[in-house]
Amino acid sequence: MTIKKTFWQKYEAWIWALIFVIIYVWAFSGIPVTGIQAVAGEVTKSILHGLFHPDFSYVYTGDGEDLISLLLQTLAIAFAGTIASALLSIPFAFWAARTKKGGTHLGSSSGKLFLTIVRTFPEIVMAIMFIKAVGPGPFAGVLAVSFHSIGMLGKLFAEAVEEIDRRPAEAIIAAGGTQFDVLIHATIPAVIPEFISLTLYRFEIAVRSASILGLVGAGGIGAPLIFAIGTRWWPRVAIILLGIIVMVTVIDFISGYLRKKLV
Template sequence: MQKIQRNPWQKYGPWIIATLVVLLFIWAFSGIPLSTVKPQAMQVTKSIIHGLFHPDWSYVYSGDGEDLISALIETLAIAFLGTFISAVLTLPFAFLAARTKKGFFTPRSTIGKLILTIIRVFPEIVLAIMFIKAVGPGAYAGVLAVSIHSIGMLGKLFSEAIENIDRGPNEAIVAAGGSALDGLTLATIPAVMPEFMNYTLYRFEIAVRSAAILGIVGAGGIGAPLIFALQTRQWSKVGIILLGIIVMVTVIDFLSGQLRKRLV
């Protein structure tokens, strides 16, 4: 059997790349100013870890609407309403941005994609701050921030799903005498609806995480009591809040994953 000859790059290329990566990490970490680390950093870290392992279980439910369960429900409500509103409002933007005709430049699709790109530029935390100034602090500002940002994300995904469907059934309906509206309602929408639902559920998973953070700036949800507990160094309360977020996100991810498996 003839032995396969390897060139020098095939022999030493992986080792060279690995060495460069290691040197890059060494160079990156060497630039970290360790002198800026506060002397009490280790003590604070120990307090946080102690709070995580000794959570304040009395904060789970108190019945006054200021407990962990109430904050988690509000967070889920913000994520659900924001995702639901965006899924509805996204449809016209998605069909506007979808490129259904061949060509390098299509004005309708280009304008739609530009609108969705502009919407995606603003992070949810920035939108939340803007809406807090407009409508005041609370869950309403959080819902608006999640819904507007989700329009940009879902619009991109929805438009790509429309572009990738088989145009044959639509063209067949039109060729048989049907209108463009018939092709849309009888062929296009049924073909893309499973993917729309899949993307919406996936976006809902992300919205739950985002809604848990928006409260830090006053947009409702579990973020508000979390930042208050951190500022007042109530580490046991921080521990139970983080534990609640972990459980909530894990359950949502599992349920959403099961639903998406049935849709795909």
């Protein structure tokens, strides 16, 4: 005797496939494919030509507006922003971490909600707000990175705090230690390696965002890039993209190496 399959068991995969197809038919109906401009082919050709003939004279000119100086500035924005953000995130992490068992989690839930809001707030809008406050330039970029990163770093730090081993803290309390002793001898040593590793990871992301913040005038390599794209100066676009690729690859490599050493 074979067991009869229910209708749902029999057709589940087909129903999901149908839903999937309907969603995609709807999605494709919303995007006008005719929107491609007639010169796209020509532009692509000149881009490719430019990409294979990068403007190497831009790499170093000595006037502080060249590729190397601006890449260094981008790194400086990411670094200063990440370090400041890591320090600012610590209190938020302890606010959002759920360390007590049972009961209501009003404190930690409100902290988590706050961090989600910060995380979803577009970084570009934040950068523009800071530009209004301190004027265009790399400092606005540093501020945008430092405040925006709190959303993600605070969340990751809070998860690290939630996951630490509680037994050393109990041992210190049992031996007559104060809450302050617990913080110094149990909590901080347990979370520091984790915090450093997460900060390095966030630094990798910050390098990427610092390189696009210049699109709105917050310093770094983004400004000359958008200028070069706007003026269709493809050899210049190519050298900037190459510079960014090399910078991000090197930073990812160093950061990955350091993070492996930490664990």
